[in-house]
Amino acid sequence: MGKIARRMELEACVAELVEPDSVVGLGGLHFHNMPMALVRELIRQEVPVGRLVPSIDGSIDADLLIGAGLVREVQVAYLGLETYGLAPRFRAAAEAGTVRVRDCEEAGFGLALAAGAAGLPFAALPAGFMPADEGLPSVPAVNRDDYREIENPFTGERHMLIQAINPDVALIHCQAIDAHGNCGFFGGSFLDVELAKSARICIVQVEREYEELPSACRRRLPGYAVDAYCVVEGGAHPGSSHGVYRHDDVHLRRYAQLARSDHGFERYRGEMIGVSEAEYAAASRLDDRIEALEAGPVG
């Protein structure tokens, strides 16, 4: 059914639309265009996540939720801080066995998300993709939830399928939205359009409202795929919001350092998450940082 995007407050987006123990997808890639305001709000409202699905390359967004103890299971192609090293809370939780990991490989993850977005129950993997020999663990052998073998009915050969990804809720960050809920990305859109469509409920946090989408938009998500949106300037911080501000190197570096220990993470959490985005803005000196990190137009 075509959706009608509702404008809501950040708090209400989470309180009304994210059920406890849902499958939650996170948009963006690495520390770019992450739905950080929504992630912080999930932590404030302590919403447990049944399965977290960071879109293809997860970062501090997923790491924070795992660190806050809210994630039972995480489906990953990549979860790390890229140029800032491993994801410390994911690492600690996976090593301690307190989060279940569903490893997918990158192409399969992309195909599974695209299948979910297109209303298909599964996708074919490339021919020749099979478990490793010699009994060493590998994808797909370690992930029987998402990978299954069939006989290719056209050739009789063995072939792997991957299950579609269809989160209950997708959390997306973008730069622009118009009066009809159509969303615009000034820079990369990664797998955000696919993630938005694959989810039952799509929540968008956006930098700014426009009467009509500006021509700077490189890609657009139609409003008929959006359930609700909230306007949060700086909502992708400490990551970048392409075309608006660059990622905050100082902040990310400090997180990567602090989150190596339990108490360091708790210190970050105590200082930064607060009770509202206004508190986050004050603690992170958001306005100053956003201004200092102002990004030129893309391209």
Next chain:
Amino acid sequence: MGKIARRMELEACVAELVEPDSVVGLGGLHFHNMPMALVRELIRQEVPVGRLVPSIDGSIDADLLIGAGLVREVQVAYLGLETYGLAPRFRAAAEAGTVRVRDCEEAGFGLALAAGAAGLPFAALPAGFMPADEGLPSVPAVNRDDYREIENPFTGERHMLIQAINPDVALIHCQAIDAHGNCGFFGGSFLDVELAKSARICIVQVEREYEELPSACRRRLPGYAVDAYCVVEGGAHPGSSHGVYRHDDVHLRRYAQLARSDHGFERYRGEMIGVSEAEYAAASRLDDRIEALEAGPVG
């Protein structure tokens, strides 16, 4: 392997790159952005086509090849003249049994082409898509080449797959190409990018060369997916070339009329195809028509 696009003459593109009895895909949609110069050249060189695959909505491009008696089999979601009625030569050949028809439905056709482009052997169809009851003919029942049933290994339910489309050769029309073989579409690109990538050999006919692709391009096909190109101004006539000229209503109407009978079709063919595009240009008054049909910029 990344391809290096070679600049060739129209005649050489067909003579050197289109093997007899190949599977040949045609780009464009209805009578827009059709690779007509390449189609006419196939007729001049009398290259038999093993299977013709007009991309989702075929038009006069496919009808001409069928009328010329060059097509053994045609794989169609739609083949007609849209606002000019049925495709007369396709109709006549299918009714006489001189062309074999492989009917696909539209979504399946798109999925099969996208799978072919992405290097996957087949695609899942939407759940619930099954042969019609009561033994009435239907897709997929009439097309066992492309549709097969499996047990969905995730649910145990019956499920249909469609085989990927991977033509031997794709014939594509576009508006712009740069020095690196990157192609640009000023208007619609339909399934042309998918078709180009799905084929083993991709041949592009282009209106004009540019040092760099102009910003008017709405979509781009990377040069690493292009084997050869030829520059043919007006090469999509009597169809449109989006952003350059509109379709030629007079010409198309006349074709639809003439092609209803065998001798009418032969008259069109005798008048129009000639021995070169120069003869086509003279017979169709191409320069005048292109000028008269000049299209404003798109959008």
Next chain:
Amino acid sequence: MNYSVAELMAVVLSRRLREGDVMVTGTNAGITCSAALVARACGRPRVRTIIGAFGTVDPTVELVPASGADQSFLPGRVVTDLISTLGDQVRGLADVICLGGLQVDRDGRVNLAVVGDYSRPDLRGPGTIGVSLIARLERTFLYFTEHDPRTFVERVDFVGAQGLRPGGRGLEVIVTPMAVLGPVEDGSRIDLVSIHAGFDFEQVQARTGFALDPSRAVVTEPPSEEELAALRGHPYGMSLATMTLG
């Protein structure tokens, strides 16, 4: 008040559009785009149109081109692309698909492929276009520029799509220059919904290849002033006043 057949057809379809509907259309979309125009003006401002060939949402075209892939259809509020629009339809992000057909039968099956024997047809049509889409979308609107007995048949020769699905879902309305057809209350078959002013039951029955129920022969509600004003307030809506059908 005077109105053309095309105007009446657009108004009939517009009344079926609900707030928030996303309607997919293409070839000969003058009537369907105008239906959305009327719906938006008459209390359902969030009705949206998608041109399937481009993924154009709410095209900003002045005059609707006949071809569904004409470049005039490119500008719009949002433009995606053909393949993602196909995906959106399969995913169920669109509500209504508008199509024509070669044959429709009383069980609501739609056929655009062949008339006669499949392997050696009497009439070979364009294909089976849209079948899996009809099967996935919640609602299908069919419209025809002629009311032809060869179109409305007892039983199709080929099932392009099972338009009418269990419970009366799927095929919702068929509009022609003479009448409106649609599923009966229990969704078991297609029958008359109404007959346009100027035609009577016998005329419609004579041009329909399956039996219609004469007790259902009410008159199609004519366009209201508001509906006509909405139509005529826009260039492409206005063009319907003089549109020739068939």
Next chain:
Amino acid sequence: MNYSVAELMAVVLSRRLREGDVMVTGTNAGITCSAALVARACGRPRVRTIIGAFGTVDPTVELVPASGADQSFLPGRVVTDLISTLGDQVRGLADVICLGGLQVDRDGRVNLAVVGDYSRPDLRGPGTIGVSLIARLERTFLYFTEHDPRTFVERVDFVGAQGLRPGGRGLEVIVTPMAVLGPVEDGSRIDLVSIHAGFDFEQVQARTGFALDPSRAVVTEPPSEEELAALRGHPYGMSLATMTLG
């Protein structure tokens, strides 16, 4: 002539690039983009680079950002999108994929997922990223900013990808700040290809967790004047002269 380790690594990779190659890269792409720069200047002008996150072909960036998804990577000769670039790799329209790893073993397996037991790992890494792509692309280049014995192991704890495929296809070269590794002639295992000037066999063996063949310890051919000129003639190539690794 003086050159930095990063410059040498870029030159080593550049020599593996063939005319027409399409190379996919992303995070920490300073070295790989520079390799393409050198190859293009040294007789293979049609070598192309794709930034995977965006589908940017031949990015026009001045300085290569560390992050593979930085917006500076967006402008380029052609920009498509992430999902079609994934498809292009699976389809075989790209030739080379450049990656790092947590572990590589002498059979050419690559692991980025876990060290230790999969279900309760000693070290949990980022994932299995790129595995099916390594399996599909003709050639894989691995590069590491440290030559660490924990990286080069006898046997990986998890098979992210079977980098080395039958017949020596697949994993073509591994470059580190100390040495070049790669498949032996019959493709049966990974061994030394060369050692960078300034290091000796014992040093490399001490930092490699599987046995290397000392008879293969030739010196890595240093960058030529032409190669260095190509590197230093462009802002991002120039940045390698002072790049700190590890």
